[in-house]
Amino acid sequence: MVTLDFRTLTVPVGIVRMLEVIFTCISFSLVASVGHRTEPFWTWCMFTWCFCFCITILILVLEFTSLKSKLPISWDDFTTAFAMLATLMVLAASVIYPDSFACSTCSKQIGATVTSCVAFILYAIEVGLTRAKPGEISGFLSSVPGLLKVLEAFVACIIFICLGDYNYAQYPGLQWCVAVYSICFIFALIVILFTIGRLLSLFPGPFNKILIGCNVLAVLMYATAVVVWPLYSFKNNPRPNNCSQVVACTWNKLVVVSFMTCFNLVAYIVDTVYSFKLVFFVSTT
Structure with a gap:
């Protein structure tokens, strides 16, 4: 009723x-x-x-x-x-x-x-x-790590949009960066969907520990992408003279990808530190 x-x-x-x-x-x-x-x-x-x-x-x-x-x-x-x-x-x-x-x-x-x-x-x-407020019992996505997962997935979507018309297959290094973006995005999306669908019990192990491990791996992967992406995407690729509009020029989109890669690296670092704090410090006090 x-x-x-x-x-x-x-x-x-x-x-x-x-x-x-x-x-x-x-x-x-x-x-x-x-x-x-x-x-x-x-x-x-x-x-x-x-x-x-x-x-x-x-x-x-x-x-x-x-x-x-x-x-x-x-x-x-x-x-x-x-x-x-x-x-x-x-x-x-x-x-x-x-x-x-x-x-x-x-x-x-x-x-x-x-x-x-x-x-x-x-x-x-x-x-x-x-x-979620401090000390309040709530779902994962209401916590800071959960909100960061949404942020990380969204930033990855912006990266994919900017990569839409760029031939990143010309360098293996750029292919690695796209693989980094894709793998981390897929995991963040799985966490979001499984949380909303109340399916976290299907994870093969303690969810918090798995989350920390994947966050550490994402930090390491994004750390390589921060270096590799600008190194290869701007190699022999100076800014065109007619590249005036921020979002319309392919070269400027590469700059956006570089910035978003750095942004997501910081997000994953904060996510990892906060998750460590919740699991190993708050739970033991």
Whole structure:
């Protein structure tokens, strides 16, 4: 039997989610009113706003009707992971869209950028509201290591997008870097999906210990990619003179990959240190 829970709409996280729906809707409506474009990054921005809008409405409806208890998933892990993912996606859209498509006289594009930035702030607030507090019992994705897993997977997706039209097969070193990105992404995705699906018991051993081992391995692999990727991708490849737009030029995409590789290395280091602290220090006190 479906019961309506009005309290879910009046608590802080419910109010924030309703505002997210409003501002993401305004963002894609303003952009759509300007006209359709075929550029991949325009499609990415529109997908981001529409995706976040739809999933946030779905979460509101499921919580309002109490149907979330009928789903065979860890609801808190799902909502926290989505809030983190939406924060990163909307942040990327808020940077990419004005850089590529807005101008000083484009009022609708500027308006869409502003509402997108507000939506990013709202999703960041939701992450803060749903994140596990110290000493609180919650799901893995509500903890700092869980949120870092979502961050690591998202950064890997950005790397894959930038690699879309680049021939990395010309050097074995670049192939190794792509293998690093792929292996680490697959493991992060498995952890996220298994956590949401309550399937962590299927791991062949203590989950925390396996997670630490894979994080250490990811740090070592990413440490090699930080050196190898720029060494081979920029070898005999100076910046073209016509490479003016940040996201449209292939050479600039290689710079983005280099930066994101360093960023993910730092994320995996923080993830490893935090996981070590939780397993070997907090659990023994």
